[in-house]
Amino acid sequence: MLDAEQCWEAVRRRDRGFDGLFFFGVRTTGVYCKPSCPARQPLRRNVRFYSTTAAAEREGLRPCKRCRPESAPGAGLTRIHELCRYIETHRDEPLTLEHLAAYAGLSRFHLQRTFKAAVGLSPKQYADACRVQSLKGALKESKDVAAAVYEAGFGSSSRVYERSDARLGMTPNRYRQGGRGLQITYATAPSPLGLLLIAATDRGVCFVQFGKTATALREALSQEYPDAALEPMRQPPSREFHRWMEGLRRYLEGGQPILALPLDVRATAFRMRVWNYLQTIPYGEVRSYRDVAAALGKPTAARAVARACASNRVALAIPCHRVIRGTGELGGYRWGLDRKRALLAMEKAQL
Ligand SMILES: [Zn+2]
Incomplete structure (x- = not known):
């Protein structure tokens, strides 16, 4: 951010x-x-x-006449997004920083720093996170832990067990049992679009939602993570948490288009792909459900895309509000069409 x-x-x-x-x-x-x-x-x-x-x-x-800033607006961010897509689609290969830097046409030094500034993670952490996401999805769907581990690109189960404490926060078998032992910290804050709850594990933000009351929001969080230990953020909040809250607030006021919160979300592989794609839709633009499905190489999956949007748990950070119907109608929004309309109008006004 x-x-x-x-x-x-x-x-x-x-x-x-x-x-x-x-x-x-x-x-x-x-x-x-x-x-x-x-x-x-x-x-x-x-x-x-x-x-x-x-x-x-x-x-x-x-x-400026010397650096001509108008000639390539958004080029840097597009490059970072392309690199994210590249990492996601090559997550079963060992990706070195040299390799990624060559792909992006940047020095290793630049790559490391700009990637981290825009995404909130280093390229290596991002690649690991992609593998973990994929593993989480596979674990939920599969009965066979070993197969899920291989499918996620970890190569061998010993490697994932070595890392799982640091990544999943628990071993794969325990994750399948509903994420018991997961520590989630949360806080609510007023925003221009109503009360907002943001919740995070120690890996990243896992929940951003709008609601009517703090109690209702906490209830929604506990439904999403029934087995996790939920704890209100201490006051004043930690520096990181404070930065995330501030980022969301600035975004909602139109002052910050890049909302790259570190995310800790779990989903099936397809939903993860949809959510990743949504994060590449530029600020102020919209796509139709069909566009997204086509971009993912599944042109007939528009309904599945709509369901993936509806199951998004981190509003704004995964900008599902930028997907509308092909007819130009707004389609649905988990947090109400008025909010979707307001978000799109706000973004458009900044362009
Ligand atoms: Zn200049």
């Missing part, structure tokens, strides 16, 4: 790995630039950050 501090660091380093992830405007010159702009660096106090060129231009800024 990019915050002002990270953006300023990238500007100071003229880090081209961040080009397209954000833009910075300089009040005193009336110009906006890419992070890598070779021109003289402005003073921090005169700088503001923008997620899109349109947002910078709305404030009356002109594109």
Whole structure:
């Protein structure tokens, strides 16, 4: 998740790995630039950050003639998303940082840093997370733990057992028994679209939902994770939790298009693919259920895509609100059509 501090660091380093992830405007010159702009660096106090060129231009800024920020808007983020897709589809191969850097056309150093800034995980952690997601899905569906382990690309069950304490938080067999022993911390906060509950394991965010009351939200959380130990976040919340909450709040106010929370969600392989795809739909854009199905190579699976959207547990971070009917109608939304309409209008207004 990019915050002002990270953006300023990238500007100071003229880090081209961040080009397209954000833009910075300089009040005193009336110009906006890419992070890598070779021109003289402005003073921090005169700088503001923008997620899109349109947002910078709305404030009356002109594109810089040296770095031409308008020429490749969004390129950086698209590259990171492409890399995520690549990792997901090659998760049963050993992926080295060299290999991924060559694929992305970045130095290893840049890749590591920009990937982490945009996704919240290093490429290696992301690859491991993909394998774990796939394993979780397979474990829920399969009776045979060994087969599920192989299917998820771990290669051998000893490797997954070595890692499972650090990844699944429990061994595969216990996971199948309903995730008993899982510690989930949660907190509620008001938001422009109503009360919001965010919950996380120590691996990442597992639940973001809107609701009428704190009690109803807690009830929904406990239905989703019946065997987990649920604990309210201590006050003040941990730094990480606070950052996630702040990110969501800024997003809902239209101030932060990139909402890359580290996620800890489990699902079947197909749902996981749908959710991953949803995260590549650009801010302010929509796709139809059919588009998503076609993009996943299953053109007849539009209904299954709709069900995957409806079963999303992390609102906003997995932007299921960006999928609508082919006719242009909004379709459904787990948290109400008014919210879906408001989210889409908010995103559109920022472009
Ligand atoms: Zn410039």
